[in-house]
Amino acid sequence: MKITQSKDKAEMIRSVKHFLMQYAIYLVLVAIIVTIVILEPSILSVRNATFILQQAAPKLIIALGLAGLILLGGTDLSAGRMVGIAGVICASLLQKPDYALRIFKTMAPLPIIVPLLIAIGVCVFFAMMHSMLISFFQIAPFIASLGMQMIVYGVMSLYFDGVNNSSPIGGFDTRFTKIAQGSIQMGSFRLPWIVIYALVITFFFWVLWYRTTLGRNMYAVGGNKEAAIVSGVNTKRVIILVYILAGVAYALAGFLDAGRTGSATNGLGEGYELDAIASCVVGGVSLRGGVGRISGVVTGVLIFQVLSYCLVYMDINPYIQFIIKGMIIIFATVVDTQKYIKKR
Template identity: 50%
Template sequence: MDNTNNTKPGLQLGSVGLRYLKEGGIYAVLFILLAVIIIQEPSFLSLRNLSNILTQSSVRIIIALGVAGLIVTQGTDLSAGRQVGLAAVVSASLLQSVDNVNKVFPDLGELPIIGVIIIVCSIGAVIGLINGIIVAYLKVTPFIATLGTMIIVYGVNSLYFDSIGASPVAGFDPRFSEFAQGFLRFGTFRLSYLTFYAIGAIIFMWILWNKTVFGKNIFAIGGNPEAAKVSGVNVPVTLLKIYALSGVFYGFGGMLEAGRIGSATNNLGFMYELDAIAACVVGGVSFAGGVGSIAGVVTGVLIFTVINYGMTYIGVSPYWQYIIKGSIIIFAVALDSMKYADKK
């Protein structure tokens, strides 16, 4: 007697369940975590907390947008957090108030904010170019290349930090404080300037990814580098550009983070790269390359910020937060690997 028909519904049901797990499993886990937070503390759902979450997300979105393009090309950047820290210390030391008794450079007058933005973004672009050269021309895997530059950048930042006094750089020019901490009020709801900067970065990257030849080349390289090369894409130059652009985003993000916090040390930016990478993966940017969207990156950052902020809000130990975040990252990458295996 043929039992094939009896087993098919079960197999189909299992197949459907596995497909839904791969596509939406990570969101289900995060939704459960959010539900637990709200049940524990219903006051979490407030306009004030929404404002704080958007503010905290803004700089992380800018950093994640820089990392996302690299992941699309089957790369990554472990130096992102240290680049953020370097930009934070440099910008903080250049934008202190002229009447600050602890001013790092006493003879330095008021610098235009746009000038400092150009300086830190240029530093980030140079570091990004170095990463790009190592990856594109020396053929070092992105993980190892950026691991090396991560250590180097931290060393450079620490040397600079020690040379200017080895104490938190604070006491900023009021213009800089307003630039990074200012907000618009809509009734009882406050929307920070940082959110508008993040929106600008989102629009820029969406246009770059979806409306330019450069964006198409990024996805072509991520999908199949050899096929992209045969199609006429200059793979090394494209990689140089995307790594340099990522450095620009880290530089701007680091400057904003210093202004948001109100001070900077050489340890600022620690682990930021892992948060950015995790947010990208949760948002659907595949390590297999060639897959990702700006909306997904933003969603991933917002989800992680809500979870982080929510766990802190209900008093979860920071050590448990590390365990939970690490588990989420592993789960997200595992699901991504399963989806990639299916495509192969």
């Protein structure tokens, strides 16, 4: 009798431990946010919620693209610059016809889809090159993406410098700003269109991850590449497709983020990849590959955005903000790694 009791107790302790392990990062972040709200109750407003969602939307799109690469067991440091190049291209091609500093003065106004498609084309081109490095040459994703980051930044800066002498590109076509900045008024709540786009894209990725062969194969390649190969999965093709999808996501995010902020420089997108990777890790997408959920990515992005917004709102020293975010990333990774460490 006594033995079974102690066994039950051990079982209970184990399941509590498991629960804490699984949700540790959420618990910590929620605790931080609750503390902030207690310290600064004025933060709880519809206005702030709208801002947070608006800022989170492009980051969610980036994170969804990048999460696929992490799921494959890789990472992507070039994501931010890819967003940047897409943003700069769209910005340069979507200025008001009567804007004094218009870059292409004689060009007729383009249909809005054309610059977007050009941006997607450029990003897909870079993503394909990137995926070749990973699939055919089997370079470590960290290094491959570091190199791609610099190349994309260089190309973007050359273009930026060449067309606009390194001054910020502004004066966007109203059609463009409407798409990126517009919103639907719902009573006292303003729902930005950009949030709706992000939700549609999230749904697209949800279907792709869970309901298609590519999605399942992505989990397989990330979980055990050898097993995927001997089961006849064309792993190279899977890798290339996932990179292309990420490229498309980056292009969409760049298009929206440039439109949202109303101007673009070659600094656009700097550091976005780090926020996106951090959000994925916080959301439980394992850096070891093969494990992760869309709901996790969404939660991760939201929590991270709420936290960033709160820190700015409370006017915390930006350097301290860096320290806090760095600690959260490390904590999330520690928890993630503990889950998969082989206990002996």
